Amino acid sequence: MKLLRYGAKGKEKPGVLDKEGRIRDLSGIIADISGETISPKSLTRLAKIKPESLPLVRGTPRIGPCVANPQKFIAIGLNYSDHAAESNLPVPPEPVVFTKHVSCISGPDDDVTIPPKSKKSDWEVELGVIIGTRAKNIKKKDALAHVAGYCTINDLSEREFQIERAGQWTKGKSYDTFGPIGPWLVTTDEVKDPQKLKLWLELNGKKVQDGSTSTMVFGVAHIVAYLSQFFTLMPGDIITTGTPPGVGMGMKPQRFLKPGDVMRIGIEGLGVQQQKVVRDK
Structure with a gap:
């Protein structure tokens, strides 16, 4: 579904x-x-x-985030080796875990608002995992049974806040609208293998990210089991699992978001998002 x-x-x-x-x-x-x-x-x-x-919904209504009121929005950093390389960082020996505050969640086609003085806002297409069953200290072989479904996520990041402001990733990842989710939650029966999905991002019509979840350092099952060692994953919790190369920070010269830019992102079988960038007041 x-x-x-x-x-x-x-x-x-x-x-x-x-x-x-x-x-x-x-x-x-x-x-x-x-x-x-x-x-x-x-x-x-x-x-x-x-x-x-069921009743047919007519017209073209706004699409909201595909899951309501998650307790947690957890993110995995540097989970593609080629993205770690473009970031000039080593491939981590264990998953890098940080949080995006749930107040950043927005609809898949809502405008993205960058902070008033932001100069380094960036894009990241990522596979989202939505938990369906409480998970605590579970084994990797059982992990996918705790997943309700998958979705497309744009893990937007303000790189100055993330990297140059005393190393706190969460404050570079949690600005309002920095977590577009959806358009839909695709249940696991429609995703044969979450490690065989193509994902991409276009900026103003030009493809800048073009990757596959097959190149993740840590796969979905590993991530879910790993996280469950440290805190209980609850139904509705969202995990965003890292991005392939092609982010603005890794370009030469670097290229960051500016008002008027349009991002279009998608994951095979999980739907497409599109956001226009505006500057917050």
Whole structure:
């Protein structure tokens, strides 16, 4: 299934895509797409419903973040060896873990607002993992059973805040709108292997990132099991798993986002996002 949330910001309703790519309303079945409604039991129930039997959503409503109210938004850094190289950093021996505050989450096509004095805002296409079952001290072989689905994420980053302001990655990753998520949560039955997905990002129509999750240093199962050693992963939690090369920081000369830029990003089978860059006041 491809689950989504549509409608005005803060008033999103749950939906599902039908076979023709049209939105069908799920609000008569569940209150929202959230940790409470993406458990294995709930997803099994939803899978039995024929989308064509649900009300058709007409027009082109705004698409919101594909999961509501996550407790945690966890990120993995330097998880592609070629991205580590373009960042002039070594490949880490263990996953580099940091957080993006949940207040940065936005819809996949919402404008991205860069900070008023930002000079080094950057893009990062990443595979998102959405937890469906509580995970604590789990083994790698069991990890994927705790995943509800996958999504496209743009892990936006203000490099000055991230690197030049006393080394705190979280403050370079958490500005409002720096976490576009979606357009939809694709359940695991539609993703045969999360380590065989193409992902890409275009800036103003030019492809600048073009990679594959096959080149991750640490795969999804490893990451989920690893994180569960340090804190409990809860249903609805989001993990963004690192980016391939092609970010602005790694270009020669470096190229960072400016007002008017348009990013278009996608992951094979998981949908496409598009954001226009504006400067915050």
